Amino acid sequence: MHAPGPQLILAGAGSGKTRVLTYKIAWLIQALGFRSEEILAVTFTNKAAASMRERVATLLGFQARLRWMGTFHSICARLLRLHAVRLGYSSSFTIFDTEDQRKFVRRLLKAQNLEEDARFTEDKVRYWVSSMKNSGLMPDDAKREAGDRFEERMAALYALYQVEMQKANAMDFDDLILLAIRLLKGFPEVRALYQKGFHYILVDEYQDTNKAQYQLIKLLLGPHQNLVVVGDDDQSIYGWRGADITNILSFKRDYADAKVTKLEQNYRSSGHILGVAGSVIRNNRQRMDKKVWTGNPPGDKPSLQEHDDDNIEAAWVARKILSDTRYRPGDTAVFYRTNAQSRVLEDELRRQRVPYLIVGGIRFYERREVKDVLGYLRLLVNPRDSVSLTRIINVPKRGLGETSLQKVHDLAISKELSLMEALQRADEAGLGSKALGEIRGFVKLIWELRDLAKSTALPELIAEVINRSGYRTFLEKENTEESEDRLNNIEELVAAAQDFMERKARGEIDFEDLVHPEDAEDEMSRFHAEGEAAGDLARDLDLFLQEIALVSDSDSLKQSQEAVTLMTVHSAKGLEFPRVFVTGLEDGLFPLMRDEDGDIEEERRLFYVAATRAEKALHLSFARRRRRYGGFQDAIGSRFIAEIDKNHLEFASAGGRRIFGGPRPARRDEDEHIHPEVAYEDISQEEDGFRKGQKVQHPRFGPGTLVSMEGHGEQLRVTVVFQDHIRRTLIAKFANLKPL
Numbered sequence: 001m002h003a004p005g006p007q008l009i010l011a012g013a014g015s016g017k018t019r020v021l022t023y024k025i026a027w028l029i030q031a032l033g034f035r036s037e038e039i040l041a042v043t044f045t046n047k048a049a050a051s052m053r054e055r056v057a058t059l060l061g062f063q064a065r066l067r068w069m070g071t072f073h074s075i076c077a078r079l080l081r082l083h084a085v086r087l088g089y090s091s092s093f094t095i096f097d098t099e100d101q102r103k104f105v106r107r108l109l110k111a112q113n114l115e116e117d118a119r120f121t122e123d124k125v126r127y128w129v130s131s132m133k134n135s136g137l138m139p140d141d142a143k144r145e146a147g148d149r150f151e152e153r154m155a156a157l158y159a160l161y162q163v164e165m166q167k168a169n170a171m172d173f174d175d176l177i178l179l180a181i182r183l184l185k186g187f188p189e190v191r192a193l194y195q196k197g198f199h200y201i202l203v204d205e206y207q208d209t210n211k212a213q214y215q216l217i218k219l220l221l222g223p224h225q226n227l228v229v230v231g232d233d234d235q236s237i238y239g240w241r242g243a244d245i246t247n248i249l250s251f252k253r254d255y256a257d258a259k260v261t262k263l264e265q266n267y268r269s270s271g272h273i274l275g276v277a278g279s280v281i282r283n284n285r286q287r288m289d290k291k292v293w294t295g296n297p298p299g300d301k302p303s304l305q306e307h308d309d310d311n312i313e314a315a316w317v318a319r320k321i322l323s324d325t326r327y328r329p330g331d332t333a334v335f336y337r338t339n340a341q342s343r344v345l346e347d348e349l350r351r352q353r354v355p356y357l358i359v360g361g362i363r364f365y366e367r368r369e370v371k372d373v374l375g376y377l378r379l380l381v382n383p384r385d386s387v388s389l390t391r392i393i394n395v396p397k398r399g400l401g402e403t404s405l406q407k408v409h410d411l412a413i414s415k416e417l418s419l420m421e422a423l424q425r426a427d428e429a430g431l432g433s434k435a436l437g438e439i440r441g442f443v444k445l446i447w448e449l450r451d452l453a454k455s456t457a458l459p460e461l462i463a464e465v466i467n468r469s470g471y472r473t474f475l476e477k478e479n480t481e482e483s484e485d486r487l488n489n490i491e492e493l494v495a496a497a498q499d500f501m502e503r504k505a506r507g508e509i510d511f512e513d514l515v516h517p518e519d520a521e522d523e524m525s526r527f528h529a530e531g532e533a534a535g536d537l538a539r540d541l542d543l544f545l546q547e548i549a550l551v552s553d554s555d556s557l558k559q560s561q562e563a564v565t566l567m568t569v570h571s572a573k574g575l576e577f578p579r580v581f582v583t584g585l586e587d588g589l590f591p592l593m594r595d596e597d598g599d600i601e602e603e604r605r606l607f608y609v610a611a612t613r614a615e616k617a618l619h620l621s622f623a624r625r626r627r628r629y630g631g632f633q634d635a636i637g638s639r640f641i642a643e644i645d646k647n648h649l650e651f652a653s654a655g656g657r658r659i660f661g662g663p664r665p666a667r668r669d670e671d672e673h674i675h676p677e678v679a680y681e682d683i684s685q686e687e688d689g690f691r692k693g694q695k696v697q698h699p700r701f702g703p704g705t706l707v708s709m710e711g712h713g714e715q716l717r718v719t720v721v722f723q724d725h726i727r728r729t730l731i732a733k734f735a736n737l738k739p740l
Contacts, residue, residue, distance in 0.1 A: 013612035014268030133174035134242030195222035206231035270299025275648035302618035396474035580614035
């Protein structure tokens, strides 16, 4: 009920901020007489905007015409449809999605003869251009701020990209905000029109706004300064995609007469859960002062469980879900830091017949890169599988155009051949010599891999497929955050094969588990019928693919509401569950190992978000070993565990081992709560032949400068800034770094 003037509603986790925002809008209309079209309300999802419209209508008793309630992108699109002609576009401009954008950049790079230059891949260019736009920088701004030749070239590509996009009468998602800013800056009469029209502006999730969105709000805000922002600095977790936490931290500096209203009562979580989350987040320096509390009962203490490895951790999660009958599967969420971690959890939940759903991503075996590798494997088992062949024949790129592939398809139809047979007779399809050479190379690769399947153990076979097909090199050349994630996923497939073989050796899996007995003979003869590959090793591949086919069959799970929810912590933002598992709490994984204070603080906020999703039960877990690259790597517990007030925690001790990772954090007033078992290691200036400032060479990333070290011996992690200006933290034991 504060009006007029600027207001910051600092809303702690579970404090009902969406409800407050909805009531605020209804109050402005009903009590103060504002017309609904005079209110601009910005949310971050279309679903949230639709929900708010319905709730406002319920409160008012009539359907308010909230024309200007929506996401930043939808509001800017509306504005640009009305005024695009001023910027040289027509009102019917096209909005490119990611795939459209990739094709567009690909064509641009080809025109500039850069398609073979690894520094300027389509995704690198897209990400760079997007970061400029999210910072509110036009091409001329990016050119002025370029710090080296690489950035100068990127700025030139950005300028060319914008020119070509305008020629195509197209905008990407970032353009919607950037061009709205350009419109409002460049045309004072348009800016005055909207400043006069919007009497009140309300922004939800203000901690997640970026520099461009900040500029947009400032331009739309009239002299009345009627701005209400709602957010929580402790839940700012999207810095990696441009969100700027200083927008909310500096609100009082931007609006000196702003009223700050704190919502500090948490209505969601029990007392002990809030104690765990609060004791960790208090270690952040970049945060506003607030004391989140709850009137809820203390409830059960959150548990912390240590496991020998990630497979045991996943089995424990599944057993715990089934054994605690106070909660239904639909009450439960399992969180992890990276998408690749879902595989072992999915496999275990499937084995223990626990229904589950994936939120914020797709199932592990349905991810594009995993399905690509599986396409190769399926073709080794069944060369007549035209679906798999069509999927992989040009993945990674082999220079086979659609015209050439269509000619092969036509040959297969006219000669009644399988697609593989048609490829073997491709000289009859009227192809050019280049396409013919590529096809012969592909066919040769498949037959070599089929021979390899007879004599190579399953995990090694999959690794060979990834390498010989060129898939690993393809992803490594991309060298983006997305390609790193995809590379992790295909390496996790090798780990899945290793798990499969170990379960088979223990007698936990057999052919009869995968097919009906009456079908066994036909299924077993399939390999023989398609070409001479037989024997136990080839049979392992067949069994593995059949098991995956069962794991991937999720139709019934998708329809069921009684399913455990699996998701990354980023995807969990804004959700709540009676019972939550936070897995993989290991240094290097959660938090992801970074050197900058801001990165660690965002990781800590991510833990706070994860913990405060829980209403009644919170289970934390970590593993001392986690399978990566087909083998196990040692791990230690997350430094965040050491920051938890142990009065709020039940801990299953592992018998005196050092389990907490990282250097001792700078604490404020919580030292008395440090558990006596916790021991900290000092960061040495020189460890195992490495020292700060040392020049080193990495076999994949090239030369770089070592900027920090942590741990020692097998736990030594080194942080290196490489020639591509990217900071990477590596486990020294596996990094194969060479001094320069």
